[in-house]
Amino acid sequence: MEQRAQEELLILFRDAMKVGGAAIEMRLRRFASLIRPSDEALAQAVTPLVSGTRSLRRESPDIAHPVDADTKLPLVRIEHPSATRVPPLLSPALQAEVDRIVHEHRAADRLAAAGLMPVRSVLMSGPPGVGKTMTAGWLAQRLDLPLYTLDLASVMSSFLGKTGANVRSVLNHAQERPCVLLLDEFDSIAKRRDDDTDVGELKRLVTVILQTIDDWSPTSLLVAATNHGELLDPAVWRRFDVTLPFEMPALEQRAALLHSREVAAPLAEAVAAVTEGQPLSALSRAVDVARKQALLEERGFEEALITWAASSAPQSTRAARTTSKGRRDLDIYLHHCRGLSAREIAELVGTSHMTVVRVLKRLKGEVDAGA
Structure with missing residues (x-):
């Protein structure tokens, strides 16, 4: 030229x-x-x-956030980075992907100089309670960006055309300055366009969302989360730069969550061993409930937690787990918490007195060897 x-x-x-x-x-x-x-x-x-646009924008004065034209309710919930945010407990594969996303955004200027862009959009799918929302918040924390969460209660309108207008307003707003925009329950606004139960407005909205993902600004990160990936329009999956499949936590993740909530390591491992299929959110709630019971009912914390773990297995697998080593060990510890002697426990559980003694010592952290 x-x-x-x-x-x-x-x-x-x-x-x-x-x-x-x-x-x-x-x-x-x-x-x-x-x-x-x-x-x-x-x-x-x-x-x-x-290059450098990210920092310039972040220093500019705050602008008005989008609201519903009729109700004046805010369309996004805003959380600013906080040092108290707890990192999610992810599988090694998911953790590596999250680290890569962060690294690319922190090196956005270097990538731009080479004609490249960082990851702009992430789709997280999986069952409830496995850490999708927490991961979105952690991404915002590590990128030092505010987290904008689409408020479905305010966005969804009974007036024809208003829902689409609200969603478009949020999408446009999130690209005005660096942020992490979380579209939680994404399947509610990005359903398959061959779903005959949906009105034409929501079908048109899917097309708008697809176009927005294609043109998303690299200065912000778009994160969508769904518990029902099968409901999403097939074209949605192809548009996102990264898809993160979340699964039920493995034993190591369950034990790590319990240990992070100040459950002694031996007991955390024993509880984790019999709670397969439980999301991390359920384990965290169980710890809170056990602590409340220990305070209000003058009941031992360990007893309350073990009681929950013993009854938390799905009915279809509980019978099989009753005879398992992990379930046996918890039964032994539960009887111990209720004041039974080692010999009484051995008779109830159907094992030897020495086995009961070894299990109790291990779960109380007195020895490392297993029974």
């Missing part, structure tokens, strides 16, 4: 950046990426115009 034309083009780009907007910034980043193979000098000249 001749020198004069290039100078005019750069002036145009500078004027556009003064106006601002995530769409303009994204287009300039894409332009630099596309032009680089044929005109490296022009790409190098454009890149500084968009």
Whole structure:
């Protein structure tokens, strides 16, 4: 490109950046990426115009957040980074993906200089209580960005056309400045378009969402979470840069959660061994309930927690687990908490006196060897 034309083009780009907007910034980043193979000098000249935009935007004054035009209720819930946020307990594979997303966003300027963009959109799917919402909050914490959560109660409207307008307002707002936008219960606004039970407005909204994901600003991170991935429109899965499948926590994750809630390691491992199929949220609630019972009912915390664990297994598998080593060990400890002697426990459980003694010592942290 001749020198004069290039100078005019750069002036145009500078004027556009003064106006601002995530769409303009994204287009300039894409332009630099596309032009680089044929005109490296022009790409190098454009890149500084968009690099560093993240910090400049974050320092700008706060703008009004979107509200429903009729009710004036806010359409997003806002959480600012907090040092008290607890990191999620993820599988090694999920943790590696989360770390990669953070690393790319922290190196956004380096990627832009090479004509690349960080991960812009993440779709998390899995059963309730496995840490999807917590992971979105942790991403915002590590990126030092506010977390915007779409408030479905305010967004969903009985008036034709209002739901779509509200969602579009939130999507546009989240791209005005760096943030992490969480679309929780994503299946409620991105259902399959062949679902005959939905009105035309929501079907049109899916198309808008797909277009928005394609053009999402690299300065913000879009995170969608669903408990029902099978309800999502098939095209949605292809649009996200990263998909994170969450599963029920493994034994190691369950034990780590209990230990992080100040349950002694031997007991945490024993409880974790018999709570397969329980989400981390259920384990955390069980610890809270056990502590309340210990305070209000003058009951031992360990006894309350073990009682919950013994009854938490699904009915279809409880019979099989009754004879398992893990369930036996908890039964032994539960009887001990209720004041029975080792010999009485041995007779009830159907094992030897020495086995009872070894199990109790291990669960109380007095020895490491198993029974």
